[in-house]
Every structure is written in C-alpha cells, then in structure tokens.
Amino acid sequence: MSCKIKATMLSLLILAIPFSGCSKTKSVSVDKTPTQELTVYIPFGGSDVQMAINNYETTYHIKVTTVDLSGENYLTYSNRVSAELLAGNGPDVIFPSTLYTMNPYKAMSNNLFLDLKPYFDQDTEWKSADYFQPILNAGFYKGKQYIVPMNFSLPVYVSSTPGLKAIGFDWKTVTDMPSFLRQISAAVPKAQQISGFSQMMNYKYFYGDFLMQSGLNLLDYTQMKACADPKAIRSFFESYKSYFKTDYREDRVINTDNMGYKHVLANEYYFCSFFDMQSLFGTASVLKTNGGYTLSVPRDSSGKIHAITGNTVAVRANSKNKWNAYLFVKLLLSEDFQTAQFLYNPVNKKALAASIKKQQDTYTPSMHMDGGYICTKLSDEETQTIINQLSSADNCSIYDSKVMDMTYESMLPYFQDTKSYDDCYKEMQSKLSLYLDE
Amino acid sequence: MKTMNLTQREARDGLLYAAVPLLGFAVFFFVPFLISFVRSFQTGISSEFAGLDNYISVFQSNSFRLAAGNTFRFMLVGVPAIILFSLAVALALDAGLRSSSLFRTVFLMPYVIPVASSVMVFQILFEQSGIVNTLLPPAERVNFLHSGSAFAILVLLYIWKNFGYNMILFASGLSQIPHEYYEAAKVDGANGFRIFWHITLPLLTPTFFFVFIISIVNSFKVYREAYALSGAYPDSSIYMLQHFMNNNFVNLNYQRLSVASNYVFLIIFLLVFLLYRFQKRTGDNQL
Numbered sequence: 066m067s068c069k070i071k072a073t074m075l076s077l078l079i080l081a082i083p084f085s086g087c088s089k090t091k092s093v094s095v096d097k098t099p100t101q102e103l104t105v106y107i108p109f110g111g112s113d114v115q116m117a118i119n120n121y122e123t124t125y126h127i128k129v130t131t132v133d134l135s136g137e138n139y140l141t142y143s144n145r146v147s148a149e150l151l152a153g154n155g156p157d158v159i160f161p162s163t164l165y166t167m168n169p170y171k172a173m174s175n176n177l178f179l180d181l182k183p184y185f186d187q188d189t190e191w192k193s194a195d196y197f198q199p200i201l202n203a204g205f206y207k208g209k210q211y212i213v214p215m216n217f218s219l220p221v222y223v224s225s226t227p228g229l230k231a232i233g234f235d236w237k238t239v240t241d242m243p244s245f246l247r248q249i250s251a252a253v254p255k256a257q258q259i260s261g262f263s264q265m266m267n268y269k270y271f272y273g274d275f276l277m278q279s280g281l282n283l284l285d286y287t288q289m290k291a292c293a294d295p296k297a298i299r300s301f302f303e304s305y306k307s308y309f310k311t312d313y314r315e316d317r318v319i320n321t322d323n324m325g326y327k328h329v330l331a332n333e334y335y336f337c338s339f340f341d342m343q344s345l346f347g348t349a350s351v352l353k354t355n356g357g358y359t360l361s362v363p364r365d366s367s368g369k370i371h372a373i374t375g376n377t378v379a380v381r382a383n384s385k386n387k388w389n390a391y392l393f394v395k396l397l398l399s400e401d402f403q404t405a406q407f408l409y410n411p412v413n414k415k416a417l418a419a420s421i422k423k424q425q426d427t428y429t430p431s432m433h434m435d436g437g438y439i440c441t442k443l444s445d446e447e448t449q450t451i452i453n454q455l456s457s458a459d460n461c462s463i464y465d466s467k468v469m470d471m472t473y474e475s476m477l478p479y480f481q482d483t484k485s486y487d488d489c490y491k492e493m494q495s496k497l498s499l500y501l502d503e
Numbered sequence: 504m505k506t507m508n509l510t511q512r513e514a515r516d517g518l519l520y521a522a523v524p525l526l527g528f529a530v531f532f533f534v535p536f537l538i539s540f541v542r543s544f545q546t547g548i549s550s551e552f553a554g555l556d557n558y559i560s561v562f563q564s565n566s567f568r569l570a571a572g573n574t575f576r577f578m579l580v581g582v583p584a585i586i587l588f589s590l591a592v593a594l595a596l597d598a599g600l601r602s603s604s605l606f607r608t609v610f611l612m613p614y615v616i617p618v619a620s621s622v623m624v625f626q627i628l629f630e631q632s633g634i635v636n637t638l639l640p641p642a643e644r645v646n647f648l649h650s651g652s653a654f655a656i657l658v659l660l661y662i663w664k665n666f667g668y669n670m671i672l673f674a675s676g677l678s679q680i681p682h683e684y685y686e687a688a689k690v691d692g693a694n695g696f697r698i699f700w701h702i703t704l705p706l707l708t709p710t711f712f713f714v715f716i717i718s719i720v721n722s723f724k725v726y727r728e729a730y731a732l733s734g735a736y737p738d739s740s741i742y743m744l745q746h747f748m749n750n751n752f753v754n755l756n757y758q759r760l761s762v763a764s765n766y767v768f769l770i771i772f773l774l775v776f777l778l779y780r781f782q783k784r785t786g787d788n789q790l
Contacts, residue, residue: 147755150548150755151548151752151755151757153548153550166753167753167754167755168754171754171755171756172754172755175547175754175755175756175758176546176547176548176549177547177548177755381548382547382548382549383547383548383549383550471736478631478646483631484631484646492649492738495738495739496736498565498566499566499569499736499739499742500736500750502564502565502566503564503566503747503750503751503754503756503759
C-alpha cells in the first residue's frame, strides 16, 4: 500500500475517533424561554385553527405569524411542512394528521417533534383527569408525548332495530370483530331478499376501520415486531374474506350523505358508522321515530374498544418558541375550544359531554330533516348511553394509511381466491417488517 | 500594468469556461453532500450531536442490510451478465452479420423508451394475470413480481433495457481496432479464440473499463424499474438501497437517508478508485 493511501486512511481514522460513541444526551427539561413569537400554518379546512389563533392572541398577547393554506389543495400543507421539516425549520405548531405522506410513528421515532410530557407534568394548571387518557396515549412513543390527539372517532354503529330483526342480526351474539364480520356476511343472503338492499355498511371501503377496530397490533413500535399475533391476524383476515366475498363489490355506493337514515329506512344498508356526533344523533333521532334504533360498538377478542385519533397536534422539536407552542396546544385542548368543534369527538371529557347535550337539544321534532323525516328527541338516559359509549375507548391508535394499503394489497389475492393465505401473509409480514425496520 | 503570458491567459480562460459547471456542481452536488454529511451526525431535526449513533443504527438495521445485500447481489449478477451479453452481440454484429445496422437500432430501442413503458411490458408478461401465467397450468401460476422470481425479472429488465447502449460502446471500441492486427494474426495461424484473447480483449480494455463503470452506475439506478414494477415495498429480493433511502426520505428521516447515501458514496468511490488503479496498472503493463 502506498504511503499516500496509508496516510489518508490514518487521517480518516483519527477524524472518526471523536465521533465514536460520544453522543450528547440532553436532560429532560421544559424550555420556558420567553419569546413574543409563534408561527402556525393553517391547514386545509382549518377554520377552527384560525379561531384558536384569535383566542390565543387575545389571551396571551403574543403575535402569531400565520400562513393560511386552508384554501389550498389538501396536500399543500403536507408538502410544504414536510419539506421545511426536512430543512430543519417550519412552523412551531404542526398538525401531523394533515401530513399525509408521513407515518406518524416514524416521525415520532425520528425526533421531529418535541416531547410534551414534561410540559404537561410540570404545568400546575393542567388537569389530566379532564381528558381521555387512552386517547392521549395514542401520541406516546417510548414514554414521550410527541403527538397530542385533539379528538377521536369511535365506531358506534347505528342501525334500525326492525331492520336488524328482519335480516336476523343480533348484536348479543357478536363477541369480537371476526365474529361481527362473519355474522354480517351470514346476514347478506337474507338482506338480498329485501328490496332496496345494496350493502351492509354505509361506506364501500370499510377495511381500514374494521382492521383498526379489531385491535390487531400489526406493528409493535415498542418491541419493533411486525405481526406479533399470527393467530389473531388469521382469524381477522379469514372473517374479512367472508365479508369481502359476500358483501364487497367495487361499484357499491359510498354514503355521501352526512346522515344515513334515509338509506337505512330504505333497507339500502344496515350499519352506519360516523365520524361526527351530528350524524350519529340525527340518524338515531329519525330511526327512533321509525321503529327504534340500535347502537353498538364492536370490541376485540379481549373485550376492549379501539378508537382512532382524529386531528392531532405537535410542536417542532427545534422550535425556538417551545413554551408559546405548548400554550397553543393547551388552548386547542381547552374545554371551550373543544366544545366548539363539530367533527370527531373531543378528547376533553367535559367538552364531549357538552357537545353531546347540544346534539340532544338540536335533534328534536322541530328540526327540519332532509326528506321530511321527523326526529324524536333522545331521552337523557339515551344520551347518557351515547356519552358512555363514546367514552368507552380502552385503546386508541393513529391511523396509518400506508399500513392499511400495504396489508390490503398483500391480502387482496387471498380475498379474491387467487393466492393462498400463507403466501399473502408471508408477503404482508415481509413488507411490514421492512416498513418497521426502515 | 502587468501582462499575462500565454499559459496564464489559457489558465484564466479555462477557469472562466469551467466556472459555470463548477458553480453548478458546488451548488447542486457538493454543498448538499456536505449538508447531508453533517446531518448524518445529528439527531432528528435538531443540531444535537449524535456521534456515530446513526451510522451504527443504520448498519445494524435489517432493512439496510437487506437493501445493501440485494444491491450488491444485483451488481454481481447483473453487471457481468450485461457486459458478456452486450459484448457477444457486438462481436456478432462486428463479424459481418446481415442487417447489422437494423439490429443495432432495434437493440438500442429499449434504452431510449421511457422506464414506465419498459416496465409495462414486463408487467404484462409477468403479473398474476400476465401472459406467462396464462401459459402455465392454473395450479402452477405464480405472481412472479411478488415472489423470489422478481430478482431474476429485474436482472432481465436491466439487461434488456441497457444492453443496447453497452453494445454500441463495444461496437465503437471494436471499430477502433486496426484490421491489420487481425490479418497479421491470421497469417501467423492464430485461431478465433486466440485472436479474441490476445488482440480484441486487450485493445478493448478502455472500452471495457467505461462499460463497467456505466453498468455499475446503471445497476444502482435500477431502483426506478424496481419501484415501477412493485412499488415502495416490493418483494424482499428486489428491495434495493434506493428503496431504503427513498422511503426514509418520505418518512422525513434525513439522518438515516444521509447515512445510507454516505455508505453508498463510500462504496462507489472505493470501487471506482480501485478500478482506476487496476486500469492504470494494466495500461502500464501493456505499454
């Protein structure tokens, strides 16, 4: 080896020594450095964010620099914030639920966001008992609160009681998601004999919701393991296949109405699941007038109920206005702000109860429903049942569309009978393992 | 006033001519490379120093090892295969095959058509409902693009797409060899193999070297084809380094992306460096 090469290699080695195994670990602290700035980009459809900014400026007397992207394409916020995060800058407050191309768990593991746990812990005004802890836990990664869910959706299925009776479906016999899927598949032949029938669910593509509600832990980010419970996974996919074969067709309708009562009463479909409580109340109130309604929430095999986060918020890890950003997050979680929301269920318990009461008073016989249908006001007892159901989540996770797409693409040949379960499962496991490990 | 001599004037003019490309190289390659290098020693988007943690983490990652293994396996199989095949075709055309110019044009076609079109051809052939499967009995049908066969298909696609260009390079190299050498060898009674071994091969060395480098670079670029064939998460046999880097880019993990690209840079740099040394040595020996 020539002297020149030896010298180069030696220099490289000497240069590398200071880098080896001496990373600096910062102690957990709350940065309360006072600044007079905060930058927030308003995402697509983020009129409520603008409302929060106005409240924030009035309450804290801090000027918020805003970039209004609410009127742009829904991807504009995602693309712009992602690019700026890559460059190490961007807004102080980030809405991860609108970063469509990014996996939230990857973002958390990449330290893109600030750990807000010490901020909540050291804030004497913060009352964690006012919030649904299982929902907030969805934003935890390895003991750190990187993402804060502002609201959530929980699959309360609304059906017409006479309608379910006609197709021979009984919720009492449903034990978990696979059993629900098998039973709705078994009810399809009977439903097909009733005129007007189109499909069982109010949406065409229910796969992701079913999978999330089943509580399957396809990716365990703590243990870094993909497909940890093959038996439960098989049970879910086998039962989903029976649903797919009997009730799934690409050309089935998608419910574009906010409320499904018209379709349910016309026997077009039998189960409605809504993100918002307006639709839930509206449909239940009309069905109450027309023979009664049934509300139920599917559980997993251990009896747990799984919710999905709605809008989420986070603070950029290297923000210079960390404390101001934390105050903004706290404002988004406040009872007043959360009560004013109408989409999804608020993570604030009092806000959820207040919103539900508001719906109870809205859907009365004086409400003019589309199609001339009459509402019957839900009683206090019925309203309390809904509050209890929406508060019953034992677990919550952040929806990851990539994982959904990956599993669906891998398992589709199995649903279509063109490939064996084992082959599809192997492919899915391989893809998920890669995804997790990257 | 100090006047410049001819050498100085030439140097100044040369520098002026090279200034624009040099500036472009600095702005679009060198500066981003430096930023990426610095980022590879940091944590997240903060400027916290991470030491060699990112390098160790990436090196220990199964996905990176799989991607690196596949990329080098692809290089080891694909590069010799494409060189041998394109050389064989170039020799056949050089030997006076009829309609050789037509063949040259036809063989170059896959190189100039867009990747998406090339991939579509292979999808039509090898997908679950593709032509190859329709020829097989139903029980033996395989989704070739999502099985272990995907690797062989990708090698085939790489050869099919790129061999035309290599063949043109070899043909150009062959045309540079003076015919007198061949005639003298024939007069001396050398057979075809000895002529190839002692005349064609040594005189094609510079072309070989260039084709080799181009083929290696193209083998790293085969990600486009793999992505178009099977997406961001293909069969594990065709999960390449570029998949790893691209997926980390999408997930905003700049650190892992930077580390992986630095590893690739180092490997390509060493490879090209060794090849240059090898070429220099063989060139010196020939002289």
